[in-house]
Amino acid sequence: MTMKIQSFTQNMLRLATPTGVSLAFPSFLEASITLNSGIENLRDMPVSSFDRQQRFQFMETYFSLVIDITGDGSGLNDVLGEFYGKYVRNDYVMTPQHIYDMLPGLFSADTVNMRIADYHCRSGRKLLAAARFNRALRLYGADPDITMVRMALLNLCLNGLTGEIAWYDARNDIFHATWSVVPDYRGKPVIRELNAINSLIFQKRTHEKPDMSRLIFAY
Numbered sequence: 001m002t003m004k005i006q007s008f009t010q011n012m013l014r015l016a017t018p019t020g021v022s023l024a025f026p027s028f029l030e031a032s033i034t035l036n037s038g039i040e041n042l043r044d045m046p047v048s049s050f051d052r053q054q055r056f057q058f059m060e061t062y063f064s065l066v067i068d069i070t071g072d073g074s075g076l077n078d079v080l081g082e083f084y085g086k087y088v089r090n091d092y093v094m095t096p097q098h099i100y101d102m103l104p105g106l107f108s109a110d111t112v113n114m115r116i117a118d119y120h121c122r123s124g125r126k127l128l129a130a131a132r133f134n135r136a137l138r139l140y141g142a143d144p145d146i147t148m149v150r151m152a153l154l155n156l157c158l159n160g161l162t163g164e165i166a167w168y169d170a171r172n173d174i175f176h177a178t179w180s181v182v183p184d185y186r187g188k189p190v191i192r193e194l195n196a197i198n199s200l201i202f203q204k205r206t207h208e209k210p211d212m213s214r215l216i217f218a219y
Contacts, residue, residue: 005067006064008061008067008068008079008083009086009087011057011060012028012061014057014061015057015061021087021088025087025147026147026150028061029080029147030150031058032062032065032150032154033150033154036157036189036190037190037191038192065154065158069158069159076131076132077097078124078125078151078155080151081094081122081124081151081155084123084147084151094122095125097125097129100125101132103126114137115139115140116130116140117139117141117142117204118140118141119141119168120142120170121141121142121143122143122148122152123148123151123155124139124141126141127141127156127161127163131159135161137163138162139156139161139162139164140200142167142170143166143167144167144168144169144171146167146176149165149167152165153165153179153191154191156181157190158189160189161189162181162182162183162189163180163181164178164180164199164200165178165179166202168201168205173205175196175202175205177193178193178199178201178202179191179193180192180194
């Protein structure tokens with residue numbers, strides 16, 4: 001008799017039982033970001049403070065997320081965004097992924113090393129749509145909500161994509177922080193915080209470099 005594999009939603013709801021989903025989901029995102037930050041010493045990770053059962057439940061939830069993102073093998077499924085809209089903020093309606101997949105600007109996103117960016121990326125669905133056309137694109141996103149930023153970062157990282165996501169309120173020009181997703185020396189995508197001076201999005205904001213015109217915003 002084989003054990004049925006639980007979905008991310010099932011595992012996340014179980015993980016959230018002690019504290020409630022509104023607290024557990026952001027904590028899960030933060031721990032998952034750290035897990036993918038290239039930290040070699042597990043004692044430096046947030047889950048180091050969990051007891052044995054909590055660590056097991058976290059890893060079970062994390063691996064079910066990876067499996068659900070992969071789906072039929074092509075990946076690029078916004079599992080986190082779906083969960084967020086249904087269980088964390090059910091008053092927030094996510095635009096269906098298939099709508100983004102039909103955006104006309106994607107048809108020109110087939111050039112090697114082209115940069116695609118979205119100043120209000122939410123969980124990164126436009127960026128995932130662009131990756132469906134060309135996985136080699138450099139993807140750039142910004143959002144004023146740190147929870148959205150973390151979802152977008154994980155969507156890039158767990159799909160093996162590269163780029164940068166900024167915690168940035170473009171409407172009011174308030175820049176908090178930014179992270180890159182790039183392969184490490186082993187070829188594994190890792191999430192690393194950047195200094196603002198090394199952030200392409202921050203440079204675009206201040207118009208410091210002429211090559212920023214290659215960025216395609218709000219396609």
